Amino acid sequence: MFVGVDGIGLFSKYRPIGAAVTFPADFLFLQEVSSCLVSCWSAMSVWVPGEHFGDEFGKISKIRKVPALRDGDFCLAESVAIMLYLAEKFQTPDRWFPADLRLRSRVNEYLSWQHMAIRMHGSKMFWMRLMIPKIMGIDVPKEKMDGALEDLNASLTLIEENFLQDRPFIVGDQMSLADLVAIVEIMQPLGAGLDVFEGRPKLSAWRDRVQASIGKDLFDEAHQGILGAQDAMKQVDPSKLELFKPKILRLFF
Amino acid sequence: MEIYLDLVSPPCRAVYLFAEALKIPYAFKKVELSAGQQYTEEFGKLSVVRKVPVLKDGSFVLTESTAILQYLVQKCSVADHWFPAELQQRARVDEYLSWQHLNLRSHCSKVFLLRLMHRPLMGSEAPKDKLDATLEDMKQSLDLLEEKFLQDKPFIVGNKISVADLVAMVEMMQPLGVGVDPFQGRPKLTAWRDRVKKELGVKLVDQAHEALLDSSGLQQKMQNNTELHKLKPMFLKMCVEDAAAAVRIRSRTCDPVHRKKSHTEVPPAVLNPSPADSLTLLSACLAATRSASVSTKPASWSGSRASGSVRSNGA
Numbered sequence: 001m002f003v004g005v006d007g008i009g010l011f012s013k014y015r016p017i018g019a020a021v022t023f024p025a026d027f028l029f030l031q032e033v034s035s036c037l038v039s040c041w042s043a044m045s046v047w048v049p050g051e052h053f054g055d056e057f058g059k060i061s062k063i064r065k066v067p068a069l070r071d072g073d074f075c076l077a078e079s080v081a082i083m084l085y086l087a088e089k090f091q092t093p094d095r096w097f098p099a100d101l102r103l104r105s106r107v108n109e110y111l112s113w114q115h116m117a118i119r120m121h122g123s124k125m126f127w128m129r130l131m132i133p134k135i136m137g138i139d140v141p142k143e144k145m146d147g148a149l150e151d152l153n154a155s156l157t158l159i160e161e162n163f164l165q166d167r168p169f170i171v172g173d174q175m176s177l178a179d180l181v182a183i184v185e186i187m188q189p190l191g192a193g194l195d196v197f198e199g200r201p202k203l204s205a206w207r208d209r210v211q212a213s214i215g216k217d218l219f220d221e222a223h224q225g226i227l228g229a230q231d232a233m234k235q236v237d238p239s240k241l242e243l244f245k246p247k248i249l250r251l252f253f
Numbered sequence: 254m255e256i257y258l259d260l261v262s263p264p265c266r267a268v269y270l271f272a273e274a275l276k277i278p279y280a281f282k283k284v285e286l287s288a289g290q291q292y293t294e295e296f297g298k299l300s301v302v303r304k305v306p307v308l309k310d311g312s313f314v315l316t317e318s319t320a321i322l323q324y325l326v327q328k329c330s331v332a333d334h335w336f337p338a339e340l341q342q343r344a345r346v347d348e349y350l351s352w353q354h355l356n357l358r359s360h361c362s363k364v365f366l367l368r369l370m371h372r373p374l375m376g377s378e379a380p381k382d383k384l385d386a387t388l389e390d391m392k393q394s395l396d397l398l399e400e401k402f403l404q405d406k407p408f409i410v411g412n413k414i415s416v417a418d419l420v421a422m423v424e425m426m427q428p429l430g431v432g433v434d435p436f437q438g439r440p441k442l443t444a445w446r447d448r449v450k451k452e453l454g455v456k457l458v459d460q461a462h463e464a465l466l467d468s469s470g471l472q473q474k475m476q477n478n479t480e481l482h483k484l485k486p487m488f489l490k491m492c493v494e495d496a497a498a499a500v501r502i503r504s505r506t507c508d509p510v511h512r513k514k515s516h517t518e519v520p521p522a523v524l525n526p527s528p529a530d531s532l533t534l535l536s537a538c539l540a541a542t543r544s545a546s547v548s549t550k551p552a553s554w555s556g557s558r559a560s561g562s563v564r565s566n567g568a
Binding site for chain 2: 161
């Protein structure tokens with residue numbers, strides 16, 4: 001269970017497979033922000049399956065999702081809100097969320113757009129290729145898969161042509177929260193064996209810059225879970241996942 | 254400064270109400286979505302995303318209503334309560350603005366689109382079970398709005414209105430355009446809406462919602478829309494499924510005994526159908542399957558790991 005610490009507690013999946021799978025953006029940002037946060041991070045909650053449906057987590061977030069942050073009595077959900085909170089509280093370098101009106105607007109624009117676009121489409125592909133066949137024991141109908149692929153392609157194209165254009169990063173010469181949030185969502189379908197970077201040299205080059213900016217080791221650590229998802233799922237006994245079937249039906253069918 | 258708007262769209266109403274209520278000088282540029290004006294070449298030059306609202310300030314073009322609202326807040330030096338500088342209050346606004354995309358906004362829009370567009374696009378009214386499921390989704394979002402975001406406060410952040418209330422209110426009004434009243438049986442939300450209207454100006458809010466509430470006008474516009482076919486793929490993916498396939502899948506994967514059993518065992522929160530839950534659900538699934546030994550060496554991403562390509566299969 002959660003080990004109480006003074007300072008900020010970030011509820012996420014500490015175990016690498018969970019942390020990377022859920023919200024690596026926060027993990028990456030935390031490491032970037034401050035060493036004092038790293039000491040808090042090391043005392044994170046030890047996750048058990050379904051814990052976010054329990055009473056204790058419910059006191060932290062009624063939304064019952066991760067990540068969630070608790071700073072003293074203050075509880076906060078939504079990864080974007082959490083990152084903005086950390087950026088402000090710890091006065092992170094300006095580039096993450098620039099003070100300049102237009103640059104900041106570009107970050108806000110991306111952070112808003114991505115919810116109903118790449119976040120949704122990347123996640124959907126991951127589910128359709130990996131999780132649904134495993135949990136439901138069926139293959140997703142071809143027309144649904146094709147439709148989801150089309151949406152994902154459209155989102156990736158917009159990222160290249162509208163948000164990146166000819167810039168090294170979304171906002172300009174330096175990496176910001178927009179790039180951080182973008183990269184983790186784009187990596188999601190990779191976990192299901194779908195190479196979203198193939199045939200997209202601009203996106204690949206951007207990914208390399210983001211990876212270099214974050215640091216390869218940290219980047220890899222954050223994505224360990226998602227990239228190991230295919231292997232992990234091979235060991236799964238589907239009967240243990242019966243609990244999730246009704247929800248999957250509601251989400252996808 | 255120009256702002257491109259169609260007031261049938263909730264995000265447009267949020268920007269419009271903010272600019273008007275705070276008397277921010279701008280030129281209103283009408284974009285008639287029901288006539289497919291977002292698909293014109295001219296509009297495409299303004300924004301390749303082809304959505305509204307769009308702000309154009311000199312050569313600076315900005316999309317996404319929440320980004321536009323924050324731009325106006327910062328540029329026009331409005332009263333602090335709209336987007337408080339205080340850390341925790343600001344975080345509350347950010348939290349709502351983030352959550353609402355895939356929750357309240359998504360579900361209220363779905364109700365609206367399903368009732369408005371199913372007949373023109375599919376030739377029949379939306380199936381009852383599909384509509385019921387969408388209404389149930391909307392109900393869960395409204396419950397969270399009341400119980401988590403509003404609680405016993407006059408407004409989402411506290412005693413004063415912020416952009417969070419504005420964005421929430423316009424989305425919640427949307428189903429009224431198709432005769433679905435989300436305020437019915439919800440006195441707390443009704444009182445909150447009335448407070449929001451009062452802060453903005455009751456006449457202004459009513460005027461902003463005129464086009465939405467003219468339902469016969471909306472229906473007529475849909476029928477006259479020559480670009481309607483362009484909306485069909487989106488509509489199909491967002492609102493409509495192959496009902497026969499869905500039934501086949503359900504019957505294969507959920508036998509009656511299991512269905513009954515799982516209904517009683519699954520916590521209510523699991524049934525929140527927001528796509529955002531997929532991430533939480535995913536982590537729960539993987540945690541449930543986690544073996545005792547976890548590889549300690551990070552797997553670096555590698556093209557060789559991938560077995561499929563987006564490009565070769567996609568459009």
